[in-house]
Amino acid sequence: MNSNHPINIEALLSHIPLFNSLAPEEIARIARGTREVHAAKGDILFHKGDPCNGFHLLVYGQMKLAFTSSQGTEKVVEILSQGQSFGEAVMFMEKPYIVFAQALSDSLLLHISKAAVFDELQRDHNLGRKMLAGMAMRLHQLMTDVESYSLHSGKERIIGYLLRELPANSQDATQVTVQLPTNKGIIASRLNLTQEHFSRILHELTNDGLIVVEGRKIHIPSVPNLRKHQG
Template identity: 50%
Template sequence: MEQKSRASNQGDHQYRQRIRDLLAQTPLFSELPVEQLDPLVRGTRKVRAQRGEIIFHRGDPCVGFHTVIFGQVKLVYVSAVGVERVVRLIGPGDSFGEALMFLEKDYIITAEALCDTLLLHVAREALFDRLDRDPRLARRMLVSLSRRLFMLMGDVGAYTMRSGQQRLIGYLFREARGRFGEPFRVEVTKGVIASRLNLTPEHFSRMLRELSERHLIRVRGREFTILDPEGLQAVHG
């Protein structure tokens, strides 16, 4: 019995150490001293999700926030008639759910894994206790939320002031990151990209075809190449 107890304690210690190491890799907690991560570790659990698995549904209670270690998650809003709109794509190092956690509101969107994904879920009480003790962490979280709000305002501006073609070209330039003339791969389907840009799949495919026929881009599956950045920028306006 004593031997089993020691093995269990050792396993618990290794699990907590692994959680601490994972937390230390995230941008939000990377600058915290290791000993200050321990209170957070007790309120953190690993969440593994396979491709297509729902992490939470709209209406579920939000009792903490998630951060992605590896993989990708899409946050989607589903209308009453079943139309799905991708609100945000979450990759490694990014987090989501903080605003609703602070407001103590239920989730208003659904989160789905786009591939095999590992996340950490940090409980609200554990985070609040740490924020009360560390103004620097509170400031980092405010910066993160403010940056997200700024991006959201940019999205709203794009949807209301730019055409679908302009939104698509802007997306391609962002994803290319200056790699003109060489292929770059996106890790999500064209349907997800279309939804994120507030486009129907048919409209999205038609614009890709038109840009390809004008030799401005090349599309092969999930690989895109910007062949003529100056010409593409001229179309973008």
């Protein structure tokens, strides 16, 4: 994927919540250690075991983080969208990547080098607190996922996922539509379900009148009614 229009890295960095407390000269220093990465749909950004020399910010597009089991089964760990960052924890651990990253659509990323981040952390402790907060949120989500996989049925996991994907201000609305961010197989893996199990549950929810499936669009006639079945 090629671009004829160079982006303004400093402008992009200044709009990231992680860096919004930094002065222009601090942003400029980080920008010098930042490069653009273009990924076409299907491209592998990095493989498990590759060295981690910084972290990535997704400017636009969509990425998945996943690993492959010894049996060859793929497990999706996270689906990332515009504005999200990833790789910070591995960067701090100074370990190789433990997952692979693949573009789900044409994407533009920024790679912010470890050296630039570490230099700035020496100067600005607020940046360190923000990065810790971001990683803590990621860890909390991971713990929530483990709890869901362990204690909740497949049906409860799918209903919980649909409720999390609701558009803003529609928590108790009727006739809400959720647009799935990617194909059902990837979402099924993210929820620790097989694609067949995922499809079967969608069919059951449809028969119960809780949802109407139209491709990647999931129409919900009544959010409160769906919520009652969350368990």
